[in-house]
Amino acid sequence: MPTDPRLLVLATGGTIGMRETPAGIAPDPDFPEILEDMLAEICEPLGIEWRVNHLQPPIDSANADADTAPRIARTLSARVRTQQPRGVVVLHGTDTLAYTGARLAFELSGLGSPVVLTGSQLPHGAEGSDARDNLSLAVRAAMRASRTAPVSIAFGGAIVPAVRATKHHSSALEAFRAELPLGARPAGIPKLDDGSRGAASARVISFRFVPGVTADDLRGAVAGAPDGLVLECYGSGNGPMDRPGMRDALREISSRIPVVAITQCTAGGGVDLARYAVGRELARTGVITGSDLTLEAAIAKLGWLVDRGAVGNILRDLVPINLIGECAPPAAEDPIS
Incomplete structure (x- = not known):
């Protein structure tokens, strides 16, 4: 001992x-x-x-x-x-x-x-x-x-x-x-402004794509003004992008709060938004790739980053990076324009 x-x-x-x-x-x-x-x-x-x-x-x-x-x-x-x-x-x-x-x-x-x-x-x-x-x-x-x-x-x-x-x-x-990520070598905690948001902790919620979901359902999920959204996507980061109004809803929500895409698959694999055309459409709305973060880790990490004042490209870059063993290194994705 x-x-x-x-x-x-x-x-x-x-x-x-x-x-x-x-x-x-x-x-x-x-x-x-x-x-x-x-x-x-x-x-x-x-x-x-x-x-x-x-x-x-x-x-x-x-x-x-x-x-x-x-x-x-x-x-x-x-x-x-x-x-x-x-x-x-x-x-x-x-x-x-x-x-x-x-x-x-x-x-x-x-x-x-x-x-x-x-x-x-x-x-x-x-x-x-x-x-x-x-x-x-x-x-x-x-x-x-x-x-x-x-x-x-x-x-x-x-x-x-x-x-x-x-x-x-x-x-x-x-x-x-x-489920442990493969090839994960933590980068360590970055230097950020601790507690720059004030006393209230960031409120992050999740929304799960299912076959019957509509753009209005997605808008309703964020009607309570959360500080971040974790989007539980199909497979490697796909969603019902042909559903009427879905692109506009995602684009509008992503302009107000960070939206992180993770996979619904529980045994690994993670998100690769460049793999399918619908995934690329999702990325073009401003959604951030969440690598193979679990739902719990995605909510925790996004809330922790927002609480420390990470915004814009800084937040977008840090979400898929393995800081403390939470995810695998991000896949080398094709540029999405």
């Missing part, structure tokens, strides 16, 4: 801190004491000293918003700066754990303490609960990782990079997986 075995645990909410009630699964008011007991059982035999912080109020991860992950990042950055732990474990609800993990991967790159997220599919006191096993795995991973290790998720016996993770099963204990 490391010679500096200090562990910081941030409990943000989620099923791991809940219990069965007549009205359904709900937060357990006794969880702070129960968590201390669980950590004592895990950490004391390993000689690990720990400290627990609880995010107040706790978050039901289904209610996570654009500021949830940045808020967690700010909290962790302040705690790590003052407490200098050897490792950090974040307890989080599984519904949006992959989204939060992806954003934390960008926010906390270079933090100096490895960060591991975990949670559970079953409440801590339920029969067959995975809470203790996942917590134990996360503790050991956080304490054994190098100080420069990327943010990861420990769940169901596996440790996966948070920036590539997705929740692929709603009830299985092995709920998270990650």
Whole structure:
């Protein structure tokens, strides 16, 4: 074990801190004491000293918003700066754990303490609960990782990079997986203006192409004035460009907010907007290629870049570049005019 075995645990909410009630699964008011007991059982035999912080109020991860992950990042950055732990474990609800993990991967790159997220599919006191096993795995991973290790998720016996993770099963204990990009060599975090947008975090949403979609549907998706849009395209970056008004809708939206194209395919391949004619039409409307970013990573990366003041060609250039292991190097595309 490391010679500096200090562990910081941030409990943000989620099923791991809940219990069965007549009205359904709900937060357990006794969880702070129960968590201390669980950590004592895990950490004391390993000689690990720990400290627990609880995010107040706790978050039901289904209610996570654009500021949830940045808020967690700010909290962790302040705690790590003052407490200098050897490792950090974040307890989080599984519904949006992959989204939060992806954003934390960008926010906390270079933090100096490895960060591991975990949670559970079953409440801590339920029969067959995975809470203790996942917590134990996360503790050991956080304490054994190098100080420069990327943010990861420990769940169901596996440790996966948070920036590539997705929740692929709603009830299985092995709920998270990650498809790793091929040939990815991170370029590192660029120097950008931190927090130039002000207090509010960028709100990025997604829109999925399906056979029945119309231009009005797309316009309706951005009627709430988000700060960015991730476009889930067919195959290598195709969309229904012959649908009446679709080109004009995309061109108008792209002139107001950044629009990033990713593929709906879950096993890799990524976007190559130069491959098909319809993909080239999509690119000509101003849509940005998203390489093989996952949906979670695309939302996280676009929001993180917008929050740091990246606009225009700077943002367009940075989205497909592999900064921290989130995507493969962009394909060499033909010029699109």
